[in-house]
Amino acid sequence: xxxxxxxxxxxxxxxxxxxxxxxxxxxxxxxxxxxxxxxxxxxxxxxxxxxxxxxxxxxxxxxxxxxxxxxxxxxxxxxxxxxxxxxxxxxxxxxxxxxxxxxxxxxxxxxxx
Amino acid sequence: xxxxxxxxxxxxxxxxxxxxxxxxxxxxxxxxxxxxxxxxxxxxxxxxxxxxxxxxxxxxxxxxxxxxxxxxxxxxxxxxxxxxxxxxxxxxxxxxxxxxxxxxxxxxxxx
Numbered sequence: 001x002x003x004x005x006x007x008x009x010x011x012x013x014x015x016x017x018x019x020x021x022x023x024x025x026x027x028x029x030x031x032x033x034x035x036x037x038x039x040x041x042x043x044x045x046x047x048x049x050x051x052x053x054x055x056x057x058x059x060x061x062x063x064x065x066x067x068x069x070x071x072x073x074x075x076x077x078x079x080x081x082x083x084x085x086x087x088x089x090x091x092x093x094x095x096x097x098x099x100x101x102x103x104x105x106x107x108x109x110x111x112x113x
Numbered sequence: 114x115x116x117x118x119x120x121x122x123x124x125x126x127x128x129x130x131x132x133x134x135x136x137x138x139x140x141x142x143x144x145x146x147x148x149x150x151x152x153x154x155x156x157x158x159x160x161x162x163x164x165x166x167x168x169x170x171x172x173x174x175x176x177x178x179x180x181x182x183x184x185x186x187x188x189x190x191x192x193x194x195x196x197x198x199x200x201x202x203x204x205x206x207x208x209x210x211x212x213x214x215x216x217x218x219x220x221x222x223x224x
Contacts, residue, residue, distance in 0.1 A: 004156075033210065042202055042214030043157065056211065091156050098210050101147075104156035 002026070004094050004105035005074075012111045013082045021077040021108045025094030032075045033102055034067060037089040046090075049075060082112045123219045132190040134218045136203035141184060145206040148177060148188045151217070152199045160188070160201075190220075198222045 005024040013019050025032050030051050035043040036059075045059040049069035060067065064082075069075040079086055089109045093102035126132045138146070144165040149157035161172045163179050163186075170177050176189040186203050200217040207213060 031210070033212075035212070035214075040216075042204075042216050043212070045211050045213070048210055056208075093156075095210075101159055101162070102210075102212070103159070104149075106154075106156050 004029075004092055004103055006090075006092050006105035006108050008108060009106060010109050010111070012113060014113055015083060016081050019079040019082050019086070019110055019112075021079075021090050021092075021110070022074045023077070023092030023094075023105060024074040025092075026096075026103055029094035029096050029103075031095045031098055031102075032069050033093045033095075034075075034077050035091045035093065037091060037107070039088075043091060046077075079110075082110070084112050086110060087112045122216070123221070125221045125223060126193050127223050128195060129192055132188075132193045132197070132220060134188045134190075134201050134203075134220065136186040136188075136215055138184050138186065138203075138205055140205065140207070141181075143205045143207065146177070146179065146186050147204045147206060147212070148175075148186075149202045149204060149214075150197075150199045151202065157202060193220075193222050195222050195224065 007022050032049045034046040037043045047060045047067045048056040052071050064080045066078045089107045091104050091107045093104045095102040147162040148160040150160050151157045161175050161177050163170045163177045168179050174191045178187045198221055200219050202214045202217045204212040204214045
């Protein structure tokens, strides 16, 4: 059973471009969570999704950021018009049910130049 | 608002010694806590968890202690090994799914 798969592992974007981060949850997991980690800080919750639904997006910036988890395919975190401050590691986690342990992927490290 | 934090940002420990990593939290309503280990370039890895109806839980070489009176959590690692070098985070699970992480303690094991 493969773990949570994130790609790409590293992503470089110029200011103003779009970044698309993908997350395939573990098999059988229908709950996906995205977190952002700035250098030398802990992870900060961004959004919680269940298949085709956004359950909690309280940690997501109101502009430029969006997330989806379609019925088929991976969850996507999309950042439009990236700025230098978006440079961070973005982690996805998944769980089989809401209250259970969440397993993290290896993260996507976004660098905005 | 809730806050989860660690007492020390770095810990250097001799191989074979025991390590103790501390964490304080401020939300007295918190009822579930988790310790994660994060190695360089990797995602957080679950180590051990504890619910508020317990004050101690043991795993393989690790023990988590919870003191609800002073809102303090600690992770003890027995016989620390070089592979234990990593950043350790305590996290509080609120609303059944949302994890609030502390800033992390970097553990370095000296040979």
